Amino acid sequence: MSSPPAIRPPQPWLPKLVLAPSFLLSFLFIYGLIAWNGYLSVSASRLLPNYEFIGLQQYTTLFESERWWVALRNLGLFGVLFIGVGMALGLFLAILLDQKIRAEGLLRTIYLYPMALSFIVTGTAWKWILNPGLGIEHLVRQWGFEDFTFDWLVNSDMAIYTIVIAGVWQSAGFVMALFLAGLRGIDDSIIKAAQVDGASLPRIYLRIIIPSLRPVFFSTLLVLAHIAIKSFDLVIALTNGGPGYSTDVPATFMYAMAFSRGQIGLGAASATIMLATIAAIVVPYLYSELRTKR
Template identity: 85%
Template sequence: MSRSTASVRLDRWLPRIVLAPSFVLSFLFIYGLIAWNGYLSVSASRLLPNYEFVGLEQYAILWESERWMVALKNLGIFSVLFIGFAMVVGLFLAVLLDQKIRAEGVLRTIYLYPMALSFIVTGTSWKWIMNPGLGIEHLMHQWGFENFSFDWLVDPEMAIYTVVIAGVWQSAGFVMALFLAGLRGIDESIIKAAQIDGASLPRIYLRIIIPSLRPVFFSTLMVLAHIAIKSFDLVMALTAGGPGFATDVPATYMYTMAFNRGQIGLGAASATIMLATVAAIVVPYLYSELRSSRK
C-alpha cells in the first residue's frame, strides 16, 4: 500500500474515529436512558428500581390519579394561553418594528432581552412581582389604593395564570424575532403594488403579508408547544406546583412522583407519556421539513 493511499484512508476514517466516542456516549445516555425509562414505566419500581414486569399497571394508576388529571388540565390551559398570547404579542411587536421606526435596534434588544434569561430567573422575578406582600399589590397599597387586590399567586384557581404571564413575557421577544425575520423576507414590491391599488397598510398586512407567513406560524407553534410541554423550571421557580398542587403540570408531577414520593414507576410512566406527546409534535414537523428540503 502506497503512502498516498494510506493517507487518503486515514483522512477518510480519522473524523469517524474522533467522533465515534461522542456518538456512542450520546446514544447510550439519550436513547439508552429513554429505553430504560420506558422499561421502568412497566415495572414494579417504587423507591428503588424493581425490574419485575407489571405491564400497564403504572399507566392505569396514573390515569386514575386526580393529581395527574389536574396536571393535564393545567397543561392544556397553559399551552393554549401561552402559545396564543405569545404569538399575538410577538406578531404585534414584529409588525411594529417592521415600520422602520426610530431606535429599532434598541427596541429589538429590549424585547429580546427576556429570552436571554433562564426560566428559573424569570420564575423567581415574577414570584417577587406577584407576591401579595412584596410585589404589585403591596406597591399599590403603599400608593393609597387600599382596596387593590392581586393575589393570583396564592389563589388555587388563578395561580396557573401567573405562569402564563411569566411565560409570555419570557417568550414573546423570541416569537417577535421569528416573525420579524419572516416579514423582512417579503418582497417590498408586493406591498408597493398593493398600495398603488389603494389598499391601506392594515389591510395589506391582514390580507397579504400575514397569510404569507404560514411557515413561520407553523415553526413558531412547534417551538412554543415544545416549550409548553416541557415547562418545569418556570413552574418550580414561580409556584413550585402550588398552592397545594393547583399548578402542577406533567413535568412537575413526574419530578414529584419519582424523586419526592418514591414512585419511580409512576414517574417513568408520566415521563413516557410526555415523550410521546413531544414526539407527536416534533416528528411531523421534522418530516415536513425534510420533505420540503428534498423538493
C-alpha cells in the same frame, strides 16, 4: 535539491473514528436512558428500581390519579394561553418594528432581553413581583388604594395564570424575532403593488403579509409547544406546583412522583407520556421538512 514530501490524503475512516466516541456516548445517554425509562414505566419500581414486569399497571394508576388530570388540564390551559398570547404579542411587536421606526435596534434588544434569562430567574423575579406582601398589591396599596387586591399567586384558581404571564413575558421577544425575520423576507415589490392598487396598510398586512408567514407560524407553534410541555423550571421557581398541587403540570408531577414520593415507576410512566406528546409534535414537523427538501 530534493522535492518536498507529498501530502498524504486523509484516510476515509479517520473522521468516523474521531466521531465514534461522542456518537456512542450520545446514543447511550439519550436513547439508552429513554429505553430504560420506558422499561421502568412497566415495572414494579417504587423507591428503588424494581425490574419485575407488571405491564400497563403504572399507566392505569397514572390515569386514575386526580393529580395527573389536574396536571393535564393545567398544561392544556397554559399551553393554549402561552402559545396564543405569545404569538399574538410577538406578531404585534414584529409589525411595529417593521415600520422602520427610530431606535429599532434598541427596542429589539429590549424585547429580546428576557429570552436571555433562564426560566428559574424569570420565575423568581415574577414570584417577587406577584407576591401580595412584596409586589404589585403591596405597591398599589402604598399609593393609597387600600382595597386593591392582586393575590393570584396564592389563589388556587388563578395561580396558573401567573405562569402564563411569566412565560409570555419571557418568550414574546423570541417570537417577535422570528416574525420580524419573516416580515423582512417578504419582497417589498408586493407591498408596493398593493399600495398602488389602493390597499390600506392594515389590509395589506391582513390579506397579504400575515398569510405569507405560514411557515413562521408553524415553526413558532412547534417551538412554543415544546417549551410549554417542558415548563418545569418556571413552575418550580414561581409556584412550586402550588397552592397545593393546583399549578402542577406533567413535568412537575413526574418530578414529585419519582423523587419526592418514591414512585419511580409512576414517574417514569408520566415521563413516557410526555415523550410521546413531544414526539407527536416534532416527528410530523421533521417529516414535512425532509419531504420538502426532497
